[in-house]
Amino acid sequence: MSLYAIGDLHLHFQAELKAPGQLTDPVWRGHEERFFKICSEQIHSSDTLVLVGDHSWGRHLDECEKDLEYICSLPGRKILLRGNHDMFWDAKKTSQLNALFEDRLFFLQNTFYSYKDYALVGTKGYTFEGPFYVTRSGAILDWDREKEAQAQKLVEREAQRLRTSFEEARNAGFRKFIMFLHYPPTSILEKRSVFTDLAEEYGAEQVIYAHCHGETRFHDSIQGRFRGIQYSLVSGDFLRWNPMKILD
Numbered sequence: 001m002s003l004y005a006i007g008d009l010h011l012h013f014q015a016e017l018k019a020p021g022q023l024t025d026p027v028w029r030g031h032e033e034r035f036f037k038i039c040s041e042q043i044h045s046s047d048t049l050v051l052v053g054d055h056s057w058g059r060h061l062d063e064c065e066k067d068l069e070y071i072c073s074l075p076g077r078k079i080l081l082r083g084n085h086d087m088f089w090d091a092k093k094t095s096q097l098n099a100l101f102e103d104r105l106f107f108l109q110n111t112f113y114s115y116k117d118y119a120l121v122g123t124k125g126y127t128f129e130g131p132f133y134v135t136r137s138g139a140i141l142d143w144d145r146e147k148e149a150q151a152q153k154l155v156e157r158e159a160q161r162l163r164t165s166f167e168e169a170r171n172a173g174f175r176k177f178i179m180f181l182h183y184p185p186t187s188i189l190e191k192r193s194v195f196t197d198l199a200e201e202y203g204a205e206q207v208i209y210a211h212c213h214g215e216t217r218f219h220d221s222i223q224g225r226f227r228g229i230q231y232s233l234v235s236g237d238f239l240r241w242n243p244m245k246i247l248d
């Protein structure tokens with residue numbers, strides 16, 4: 001029995017692919033088959049796989065049916081987090097999705113799921129991603145302050161959702177936590193954030209996040225041990241489609 005995580009499958013069995021530049025990297029070629037094969041070989045029916053957002057390019061549920069069926073067909077218990085591209089998933093209607101995929105997929109929003117004596121908590125998260133004004137050598141001179149203020153409002157809303165998730169778990173008696181975000185916990189301007197503070201406040205053992213694609217983005221945020229917590233990036237292209245084992 002093991003816990004695995006990976007993010008950013010960006011499936012498009014139905015939806016027309018309007019891929020941003022980074023998704024044209026060769027690592028994305030045939031990634032659905034590659035990922036399915038790896039999962040079939042490594043993941044057992046008693047395992048749990050957390051999919052950390054950006055599941056589908058489809059904008060509506062009827063454009064995602066085949067993508068979600070593909071996810072259903074992967075081995076193990078599948079827990080899904082919302083990503084910024086998951087337009088099919090209205091956060092306020094998560095209970096409808098859970099009813100529709102009852103016992104097949106578990107959509108995590110304002111709640112938690114258990115794994116042994118751990119609570120798996122999380123939310124999409126958010127972080128300021130620019131625009132930044134940089135020199136030719138890449139040093140940041142300044143950034144768009146208005147966009148930063150707008151981002152801060154989304155950060156606060158997501159931090160509240162994360163707190164709800166932690167509180168639900170704590171009220172249910174859990175004291176050990178693994179925390180999941182789709183967005184990285186810090187922006188490239190930050191060393192710490194409200195998300196790292198929440199991880200520390202509740203004593204999360206690990207923080208798992210995705211969203212960062214391509215060599216130029218893989219090191220946008222924290223990786224490794226920071227203030228007693230293990231931080232891991234699990235975007236699919238970063239892991240080359242090998243799900244990361246989080247716990248035995």
Ligand SMILES: [Fe+2]
Binds near residue numbers: 008083
């Ligand atoms: Fe993504």
Ligand SMILES: [Fe+2]
Binds near residue numbers: 054212
């Ligand atoms: Fe994303």
